[in-house]
Amino acid sequence: MQEQRHIAAMWFRELRDRIVQAFEDLEDRHDSERPAGRFEVTPTQRGDDGGGGLMSVMRGGRVFEKVGVNWSEVHGSLSPKAQAAMAARGVPGIEQDPRFWASGISLVAHMQNPHAPAVHMNTRMFWTPGAWWFGGGSDLNPCIEYAEDTAYFHDVLRAACQPHGVGYYQRFKAWADEYFFIPHRGRARGVGGIFYDDLNTGSWEADFAFTKSVGEAFLPAFLPLAEKRMTQDFSDSDRDIQLVHRGLYAEYNLVYDRGTKFGLETGHNPDAVLMSLPPLAKWV
Template sequence: MGDDMDDQRRLAADWFRELRDRITQAFEALEDRGPTDRPAARFAVTPTERADNGGGGLMSVMRDGRVFEKVGVNWSEVHGTLSPKAQAAMAARGVPGLEKDPRFWASGISLVAHMQNPHAPAVHMNTRMFWTPQAWWFGGGADLNPCIEYPEDTGHFHDTLRAACTPHGADYYERFKSWADEYFFIPHRGRARGVGGIFYDDLNSGDWQADFAFTKSVGEAFLPAFLPLAEARMTQDWTDMDRETQLIHRGLYAEYNLVYDRGTKFGLETGHDPDAVLMSLPPLAKWP
């Protein structure tokens, strides 16, 4: 956990930042190709800080565009001391020794896109690295959240993620797809929040380079998995009923993120900027 891990943390944080830059550029380029009934939007970038001078990041949000009604692409690199509640949660996941040394470091990218056209699916993606003096691990994934599902879109998204997973582990796609199906389920509604994807956490095979390479593959797969779907649907005709369906589906998304999402809970419990933590919430939503 000495100098080598310092170098590895720097590599990971820099790569997450570079991925954030590429995605925001690709999304602004898609805005330029979108319907011309309104101006193309651009990201507003705001530096964020964690409480007690524990690092921060960049919150990048684009609103009211041609293609995106609201999209956030956040990057962070934070550090500090885990609260007793966070220590207990991580100890329950098998992280040892936090009662003796509760320091932590974390970096990652988190993305949520809510679309103008109800036929274009909302989407979520994140990749991250977490470190304590006793352990390190990677986590992340991506999942698709259409309010009006197209089987061919779902198939493309999953096929792209499968292709990213398979070179790193023959069972990775099936394992992490099953984990996503379980993780992105809304118990009080008895249904999934979308059509799934992949999700993984606590990934430490003992080979940092291999686990980082897999995490990079997940991040690299995002644009090929999502952009063709957004581009194909962004000019499709839609009705008032389609918009109503979209807003009610967003209510499910908001419920999940506020009640169950690990990232939301961790960010708020560790003092990160609440606007950045809650960036994932849709701009408008309805409940039946």
């Protein structure tokens, strides 16, 4: 499994590199007096010997008001709280041996133009001495929804899922609808996408191939929407709608998001864990 872990970690890193380049290229294509945005890259570390990663954040760009694209490869022992949570999920052997390894890419983009949708994507592999699995997904979070944009995003994800399993898209779409729901608001965070976790069919190769397809689908699903909307005229009212919607996003990530909880509980860099939070938001 050590070789497979290395292969997965390097693929997540390569996907991170491609997305960072694509986003900077999009900044260059936007005709604006504002300087084109560039990512600030900061190495991160989990403790003295627990691995780390790269935190890449762009702020104040032409297209992106704030976007983070993080890659990590971490290892160590789970805290008692995280160990208990894994045990409650049925991870075999975790009560006796708290060691873990995890690698993945995590991305959240908040846009300058209120008509351009915010977006989230992550893919990851997790290993313990008794189990391994993949997880991830991608979901669209427009503050001003366009039905054709929502349909396009879902069509790309559906096509990415189809070769890997009968019913994968419907199953993981339903999971996203349930997972990205804000109970205290009684509404969804956005217009959904796909989400999956604990994926272990018994074939590492098949599950990794699916995870790669999810990651590969991100740029084709999102970039055309961002490029179409990035120069659209918007009003002060549109901006106000955007800031209120970002408040919902912040509430979800701080209260419910599994990745945020895991990152903080396992001692990863808090700035990297919380890079998903929007630069500005408001509450009514």
